[in-house]
Amino acid sequence: MKILVLGSAAGGGFPQWNCHCANCKGLRDGSIKATARTQSSIAVSQNGKDWVLINASPDIREQINQSPQLWPEEGSRGTNIRAAILTDSQIDHTTGLLTLREGLPLDVYCSDVVYEDLSTAFPLFNLLEHWHGGLSFNKIDTEQRAPFGVTGVEGIEFLPVIIESNAPPYSRYRDKVVDGNNIGLKIIDKSTGKYLFYLPGIVESTAEVERILSEASCVLIDGTLWLDDEMIAQGVGTKLGSEMGHMPVNGDYGTVALLNKFTIDRKILIHINNTNPILNEESPQHQFVLDNGVEIATDGMEITI
Template identity: 45%
Template sequence: MHIHVLGAAAGGGFPQWNCNCPNCDGLRKGTIKASKRTQSSICVSGDGVNWVLFNTSPDILQQIQDFAPLQPGRSVRDTGIVGIFLIDAQIDHTTGLLMLREGKVKREIYCTDMVYEDLTTGNPLLNILGNYCGINRHVVPIDGKTSFEIPGATNLKFTAVALKSAAPPYSPHRNNPHPGDTVGVLIEDTNTGKKCWYSPGLGEIEPHLPPFLEQADCIMVDGTFWTNTEMKDMGLMEKTARDIGHLPQSGEGGMIEALSSYNKARKILIHINNTNPILREDSAERAELSRHGIEVAYDGMDIIL
């Protein structure tokens, strides 16, 4: 299995266009040791030719330009993308769909009923695509038991499970969470038996999740914030990380502690907010992660399982 990180940042990317926090200002001025990142997305292949795209960030066109296997190489109009798996309906994970509107081949979209509802009502991106390339929508089961394959995605099998989270602000049920607003997914290479757990929106380790994490050879999870009060401390938001559905890395019950039991797996943080000090490669926070065997994803990162 080949996993390629197209984008590793949270919504807004790094640096964020309107942010002058120490990280964003330092990156622009070249005064910190860090690299820019586009908004969160990965693609996965079992044969190096056919790829499943997980989420479509607003930066998808640049991400495709930066990764040749997704580019047209077999005909005049073509792509290596055989399916698009939407983890949730958030802006930073779905807006790129509009950039993929060209052509006559329908986009193969895999998502839960809740995500489909949000993207046909509150933010009707899928309806808009229907006036261009069109879509074939496939239901993603969320019971954690039903695995499925994506045609063309050689040697890959997917098992999704519902995660506790909030729907996007434009969702008809924004204040009434439903199972399927966000999912985590176990991706298995049926040829090698290797597995990757992917959940860029993991707010907590719920009781039903450890069996999935224990199977994984690679765990890619939410790396949004270092502390629970990161945004409050900078005067950028009144809510905490946990309030908005993100498990901070540090502190009691944080992601570092949560991942400590899974020593078999390679552990990687993705969906990293521009304010997070782990973006600075020589920071104490990055060193702390390294001591616990946790990596920080970056654009262009390749994981082979």
Template identity: 45%
Template sequence: MRVRVLGSAAGGGFPQWNCNCPNCDGVRKGTIKASPRTQSSIAISSDNINWLLFNASPDILAQFQRFPELQPGRAIRDTAVKGIVLMDAQIDHTTGLFMLREGKVPLNIYCTGMVHEDLTQGNPIFNVLEHFCGVSWHQVPTAPGSTFEVDGITDIRITAVPLSSKAPPFSPHRHDPHEGDNIGIQLEDTRTGKKLFYAPGLAAIEPHLLPFMQQADCLMVDGTCWTNDEMRALGISEKLSLDMGHMPQSGPGGMIEALGRLPAARKILIHINNTNPILRDDSDEREILHQEKIEVAFDGMDFSL
């Protein structure tokens, strides 16, 4: 199974268009050692020919251009993308679907019933796409023990795991969380038995998640904020990291502490907010991650399991 990181930043990307925090200002001016990043998405393949996307960020066109294997050019209109799995209904994970509207066939989209509801009611992206290529919706099961596969993606078994989280602000049930608002994904290569656990939004490591995370050969998980009050300390927002549904990395009960108890051979942080000091290659926080053998995802990161 091959994994390609198309985008590694949280919503807004890095630098964020309206942000002058030390990170965003520094990367624009070239005064810090950091690389720009687009909004988070990954693609996986079992044969290096057919690809499955996870989320469709607003940066999807730039991500396609940087990864030509998604456009094999076998016909006048062509794509290597066999399907798109949506982890949630957030704007930074779904708006890119509009950019794929020129397709000749309906987009094969895999998501939970709750995400489908949000994308036909609160933010009716699916309804708009019916005026263009259309959507072929496949409901993602979240019941314990259930798995699914995607046509054209051979030898990959997928398990969706419900996560505690809030629905997007536009959701009819924003303040009434439901199972399926947000999911983590286990990807298993049935030929080798290798497993990836992917969860770009993770508010807590709940007991039902532990078996999946303990079995994983690679964990690619939420890297949004370094501290819980990161954005408040910078004067950007009163929201805490946990309020937004993201575990901070540092401190008691943080992601570093949690990952230290897990045996995965690779541990990678993704969905990194523009304010997070780990974006700086030479920061003290990045050195702490290095000592803990935790990697920071970057656009174009590419590896196989």
């Protein structure tokens, strides 16, 4: 199974257009060693030709243009993207659907809760219904939590995993614990049984999360903030990471500590905020992550399991 990291940053990307934190300023003026990143999204395929897009970032046009794997081999128009799966209804994971309008119709797999948000508070399904057939809703059942396949993509199975996070500010489920407002995905290569665990946003681990981590071949996990109060401390925000639905990378209850419990072939941080010091490749925080056997995702990273 092939995994392509299209974007590895959190909302706003890196550098963020209106941010002048040490990282963004440093990348622009060359005073730090760092790599620009677009907003998080991945694609997966078993045969390298039929791809499932997982989350559609605002940067999807640029990401597709940088990824020959997603280009059609023939025809005057077309794409190798067969469907999209949404793990939540956040702006930075869904706005890219607007950019994909020229290629509609498109099958979109998401939970009832996410579909409700995207039909009411942030009505992308409604906005696009007149574009070549629009978005076709395919329900991810977060009650039965059964594995599902995607039409047009062979050899891969997806299992939704309920995770602790938060719905976006415009959702009526904001600050409420509702199954389906955020999911992780266990992405299984049916020919080998090996799987990727995709968790771009998680605030707290659970027994189910740890059970799936224990046998994963690869994990792409929330690397948004180094510290819970990072955005407050840097003067660029007013909320803790945990309020926004993100576990910090550092600390006894952070992602590195969580990952250290398990032997996993590849442990990779994704959805990295522009303020996170791990983006500075010469920082002690960056080195700490690497010393713990954890990688830091970059745009264009290719993974095979």
